Amino acid sequence: xxxxxxxxxxxxxxxxxxxxxxxxxxxxxxxxxxxxxxxxxxxxxxxxxxxxxxxxxxxxxxxxxxxxxxxxxxxxxxxxxxxxxxxxxxxxxxxxxxxxxxxxxxxxxxxxxxxxxxxxxxxxxxxxxxxxxxxxxxxxxxxxxxxxxxxxxxxxxxxxxxxxxxxxxxxxxxxxxxxxxxxxxxxxxxxxxxxxxxxxxxxxxxxxxxxxxxxxxxxxxxxxxxxxxxxxxxxxxxxxxxxxxxxxxxxxxxxxxxxxxxx
Amino acid sequence: xxxxxxxxxxxxxxxxxxxxxxxxxxxxxxxxxxxxxxxxxxxxxxxxxxxxxxxxxxxxxxxxxxxxxxxxxxxxxxxxxxxxxxxxxxxxxxxxxxxxxxxxxxxxxxxxxxxxxxxxxxxxxxxxxxxxxxxxxxxxxxxxxxxxxxxxxxxxxxxxxxxxxxxxxxxxxxxxxxxxxxxxxxxxxxxxxxxxxxxxxxxxxxxxxxxxxxxxxxxxxxxxxxxxxxxxxxxxxxxxxxxxxxxxxxxxxxxxxxxxxxxxxxxxxxxxxxxxxxxxxxxxxxxxxxxxxxxxxxxxxxxxxxxxxxxxxxxxxx
Numbered sequence: 301x302x303x304x305x306x307x308x309x310x311x312x313x314x315x316x317x318x319x320x321x322x323x324x325x326x327x328x329x330x331x332x333x334x335x336x337x338x339x340x341x342x343x344x345x346x347x348x349x350x351x352x353x354x355x356x357x358x359x360x361x362x363x364x365x366x367x368x369x370x371x372x373x374x375x376x377x378x379x380x381x382x383x384x385x386x387x388x389x390x391x392x393x394x395x396x397x398x399x400x401x402x403x404x405x406x407x408x409x410x411x412x413x414x415x416x417x418x419x420x421x422x423x424x425x426x427x428x429x430x431x432x433x434x435x436x437x438x439x440x441x442x443x444x445x446x447x448x449x450x451x452x453x454x455x456x457x458x459x460x461x462x463x464x465x466x467x468x469x470x471x472x473x474x475x476x477x478x479x480x481x482x483x484x485x486x487x488x489x490x491x492x493x494x495x496x497x498x499x500x501x502x503x504x505x506x507x508x509x510x511x512x513x514x515x516x517x518x519x520x521x522x523x524x525x526x527x528x529x530x531x532x533x534x535x536x537x538x539x540x541x542x543x544x545x546x547x548x549x550x551x552x553x554x555x556x557x558x559x560x561x562x563x
Numbered sequence: 564x565x566x567x568x569x570x571x572x573x574x575x576x577x578x579x580x581x582x583x584x585x586x587x588x589x590x591x592x593x594x595x596x597x598x599x600x601x602x603x604x605x606x607x608x609x610x611x612x613x614x615x616x617x618x619x620x621x622x623x624x625x626x627x628x629x630x631x632x633x634x635x636x637x638x639x640x641x642x643x644x645x646x647x648x649x650x651x652x653x654x655x656x657x658x659x660x661x662x663x664x665x666x667x668x669x670x671x672x673x674x675x676x677x678x679x680x681x682x683x684x685x686x687x688x689x690x691x692x693x694x695x696x697x698x699x700x701x702x703x704x705x706x707x708x709x710x711x712x713x714x715x716x717x718x719x720x721x722x723x724x725x726x727x728x729x730x731x732x733x734x735x736x737x738x739x740x741x742x743x744x745x746x747x748x749x750x751x752x753x754x755x756x757x758x759x760x761x762x763x764x765x766x767x768x769x770x771x772x773x774x775x776x777x778x779x780x781x782x783x784x785x786x787x788x789x790x791x792x793x794x795x796x797x798x799x800x801x802x803x804x805x806x807x808x809x810x811x812x813x814x815x816x817x818x819x820x821x822x823x824x825x826x827x828x829x830x831x832x833x834x835x836x837x838x839x840x841x842x843x844x845x846x847x848x849x850x851x852x853x854x855x856x857x858x859x860x861x862x863x864x865x866x867x868x869x870x871x872x873x874x875x876x877x878x879x880x881x
Contacts, residue, residue, distance in 0.1 A: 325682075328681050329679060329681050329682045331681075447692075447693070447695075448693075450692070451692045451693045453679075453682070454676075454679070454682070454684065454689070454692060455673055455676050455677075457648065457653045457671075457673050458671055458673050458676070458692070458693070459692075459693065460651070460652065460653045461651040461652070461653055461669060461671035461673075461743070462669065462670075462671055462693040462694075462737075463693050502681075505681060505683065508683045509683050509685065510683055510684070510685065510688050511682055511683065511684065511688070513683070514682070514683055
């Protein structure tokens with residue numbers, strides 16, 4: 301069954317949506333949408349470096365995005381520049397570096413499109429296993445740091461005063477987010493990954509009454525969007541990644557017009 | 564300053580004038596109860612915080628004991644919040660020392676808590692933010708502060724007074740040894756302000772915890788305050804408001820109103836500070852701190868306090 305490319309695509313898409321749901325909630329709560337974007341832009345550098353040194357591209361993305369997160373935290377502590385400026389600097393300079401490294405790759409021409417927009421239908425068995433493993437680890441770790449991370453999201457100072465492990469939780473979250481982006485790039489690609497994080501979470505906001513419920517709902521909505529996107533991709537031959545994002549948008553729009561009583 | 568008095572265990576109340584020059588108003592009121600080491604919850608010793616070349620607080624020392632209410636007052640930018648944050652380890656101190664009782668449990672009520680609409684958060688869930696409390700202890704804490712009916716409500720729809728009570732309930736739910744409140748009555752109306760002060764005093768009496776409070780008002784501290792610490796970068800003066808109001812010397816200094824039943828600590832300085840902390844001698848009266856924007860509020864407070872009913876309330880509360 302795993303030999304069928306569509307089954308593999310469904311499995312890997314479902315797994316990724318389950319993981320991006322809760323992480324996307326934190327991206328929304330912490331107003332980090334642009335940060336997710338910056339990490340994703342750095343992914344091109346990660347991919348091209350991985351190709352250059354002939355290692356797994358997911359590993360390359362993870363390492364570069366993690367380093368980027370650490371550099372950003374250090375810059376935030378030192379520099380007198382606003383956050384969005386720092387992100388703009390990092391985002392576009394890593395993108396430019398990535399494009400330069402592409403030029404260095406004289407051997408096999410890189411299919412940049414596959415990385416920009418994802419290629420969920422070309423997922424191999426090895427990709428599937430790697431995604432499952434990384435997704436399981438990321439979710440487990442997130443559960444582990446949930447309380448201090450959520451407390452710090454509501455109020456950083458309160459969390460610092462009362463929780464002892466707030467700083468490790470913050471750093472762990474950034475590294476895990478880098479890992480999530482590294483695996484999620486497979487399906488929707490660099491340009492659309494932020495959508496996978498933000499749209500299901502934003503949709504879940506209206507349906508949920510607690511942060512935990514919002515995280516679960518975001519996962520469920522993400523999975524639904526993946527299934528809808530793959531279905532439309534099969535039926536109307538649309539590119540899979542963009543179809544998933546458009547499906548997520550449709551779900552968001554439907555929830556906006558639903559007459560839900562406000563909490 | 565006056566090391567010999569302090570060594571003999573006297574509490575010192577002083578008011579210092581221009582740039583550290585002692586303006587002859589130091590009086591020795593009574594021997595303080597000998598500080599038993601167990602009773603000191605947190606001991607702040609010469610805490611200094613510098614950021615970007617600016618000294619935010621300069622050699623601040625203070626202590627909070629079990630069952631004691633300490634109120635920090637001072638103009639805007641005098642380092643009240645900075646002192647508290649450095650004490651709690653929220654920001655890093657440049658020098659000095661904070662010694663806490665081992666396993667000291669701290670409840671913190673921050674000055675500002677922006678409610679982020681993107682997160683659905685009920686009062687009940689908020690109570691469990693940093694610790695997994697049982698339903699019973701959450702109901703108990705909310706009942707203590709009189710907001711048990713709001714448990715299922717979303718945090719973002721609460722009024723200012725309700726929200727402060729929820730914040731205090733959350734900090735109390737873990738039965739802290741030390742409750743730290745940064746301007747707990749900011750943005751609530753005057754009746755709610757009185758009630759919150761009464762609530763804080765009751766919490767101290769019932770739970771025998773230490774309470775460290777930052778007051779948003781230069782002139783008013785809650786009646787049950789044991790020690791007032793006046794900050795302006797450094798500790799300008801500190802002492803007990805009750806002793807202050809009972810003392811003849813301080814009657815003259817603080818005015819007759821300071822001795823009113825609700826033990827309002829009328830805080831007069833004979834100088835004011837410029838925006839950068841420079842000392843400006845005051846020729847008119849002690850009311851003209853440039854930062855002071857609560858004068859109407861304070862006067863309103865006094866008309867309230869001279870009302871016999873309110874005085875009754877405050878007595879029953881304490």
